Amino acid sequence: MFANRTNWNLKQNEIADRLQALKALGTPVFDLSESNPTECRFEYLNETILDPLNMVANLKYAPDPKGMLGTRKIVEDYYRQNGIFVDSSQIFLTSSSSEAYSFLFRLLANPGDNILVPRPSYPLFHFLADLNDVELKTYPLIYDHDWHIGTEHLISSCNEKTKAIILVNPNNPTGSFLKAKELEKIVEFAESSLIALISDEVFFDYPFNANCERVSLAKIKTTPTFTLNGISKAFGLPQMKLGWIVANGPRSFLNMASERLEMILDTYLPVSTPVQNCMKTWVAQREIIQKEILARTNKNRLFLHSLLSKPHPASLLNSEGGWYAILKVPKIKTENEWVLTFLEEDHVYVHPGFFFDFEAEAYIVVSLLPIPEVFEEGMKRILKRISETAKH
Template sequence: MRFSSRVDISEPNPIAQAEAVARRNGIALGKLNDSNPTRHGLAPVQVPGTYAADPRGDRTAREALAAFLTRRSSDGPRETDTRHADNAGVRSDIADAADDTTHRNDVAGLGIRPVDPDHLYLLSSTSQAYSWLIKLLCDAGDAVLAPKPGYPLIESIARLECVDTIEYQLQYDGSWFIDTAELEALLDGADDGRIRALVLINPNNPTGSYVKPAEREAIVAMCRVHDVALIADEVFYDYALEPFDGNARLAGERGVLTFALDGFSKMLAAPHAKVGWIQVSGPAEDVAEAMRRLDVIADDYLPMSDIIAGRIPELLEAAPAQTMHVRERVLGNLTTLRRLLADDPLGVTSLLRSEGGWNVLLRVPSVIDENELVLRLIAVHRLTGQPGYFFDMASNGYLAVSLLPEPDEFARNIRAVLDTVADMMA
């Protein structure tokens, strides 16, 4: 795997080398230049404790998170290992290249691999994670592959890092799918040498489509051939709506260098909690080199606030119940949406299949201009929205709808859309 040249991993100076030797030998060194006030009795009573400055984030918080992620894997649907050579479960050469220690530590022999807290990085958001990973993998002028339709965040962050995004188009034939032949053509094409990462949103926003097992197998194989890393954004994963069988998290993927992103913004429905994380996995050598360089980036940006990190174990305890609460809301509103669409006398507005997440796409007649539809909603119903072109839909006639509002408000919103469509079609 090739990494960017912007991360300085030059050999440490002789003093730093001597300090590292002392640490390995268990020798605690005093510091003439220790400017950490919390080690000198100067911490305020409102923020007690000693600042450890672990670049990956507070160790206790990462251990709690690792335990939570391991439990989640063992409690949820069994994740399919697409790298088995046959039905007898013989591992392929790619899986064998991964760390044998991980294999030996499978939980109770059930194929559930414990999450290593040392492979986790705590950050304030998945947006920050994208920025760090683009720094890690890309030089200026390099490119990342990103799905369309999709949320425009990735393109914006890449631009700030002087990196291009190249779109790969999701296709719809009654459900959404990734055209892996198109991806392969992009990786084999003129931009091959500068494509350093492929972004998968699992499930995608706004299409709600999970990465299917066959898509995953093909993508991992082609990324491995082209030395392209995977960035898997799985913040909506827990909100299944109408999924197909066999979908699985990409977190823990071992066939290619993979960075899985998740956080409290969606898990707890708490964007103000400002907790996200990166889980690193893949072939052992690539993981070790990636983490060596990612540590430099994390150290330069300083770790997450200890005040926030100290609450992570408590918030993780609340996560299952909170996720279930949000899931009940979105599933209830999805049922209401289907009923209102079925009862609509005009019958020209439809719902595209959404497998997961908390947003869905409505299809309205393409003779209605998306801008005019939203402007009419603003003027008549004091209600705004996001048309399909915000997400680079390939054609006109789409409206993104959130399933989060309280049920009465949600029903009013949908009725306003249906009434506006009827007025514009009259």
């Protein structure tokens, strides 16, 4: 009865089973996978967020496939503040960046075409690819005290069926920003091979150090580019569901892409009117919540550094931004075994590296968003567990 594209293995994995069992027993679990900002006790300006929902303008429906002009102007402003000049006509609103990916895959690829994604990276790509009948190919992110894009590998992985290269900037979970030199090479290749570039910049506003080298794809005009972002991370408001695509490139490409993208969006009209109206007010709280989130991620990261400043069998990988940290753990257990041990023995929940498709074992990934009491206790427990296990 069902389409093959939904033939996923839907059986809950062992880790999720054990977590569910612990919760059912009422056992408190230190959840170091928590990356939902609304669950991490940030001080949201509740009235600023809620008041504009009660506007009379929210009762009127005047759909524009690209999204309301006033809201697109706010997005245009967001880029201008970063020295990037795009016009509101290049901006397309969606209900999330995940949805934006789907629309772009529909715009660019026929069934059987392929799209390149970084490895390790965000686990949702596999589902997005299946749902849109495209194949995924990967290119490596290489770690040698810093993360680099394997550009040679990226280039050699493309073939005549490659329709887009995805850059996650900064990448989840490696927290590595795209560098100007890497971008230059990739743009030159994309331009010569007619492959579109898609840059996912949902964590762009979260560098650990404000001076770190960051470059947004939104300003690239020499080749077709699509830059994704949204309020789920940039405003800490995932429940409100608003994302956007900035299309850029040569004028003739932009005209054709815009017409087609507009038709896709017109078919769904995915963004709610109240959310678009609220953006005028919500934009005022962006910097406040970003500062709070950045203070939290930096505090938790510094704590991790301090715990690991003495010799320890686990080590923290360098990263430049985002909401995650990666720990390399001894290979005396598999990632699955480590995560199950932390869960059962220490009541701490973390993600295994394989969840993000790391090429080798053994890594664990933790979110830097949890409140410090939870983060610090959880980290102390698992680092103690690792050093004790490594001694035996």
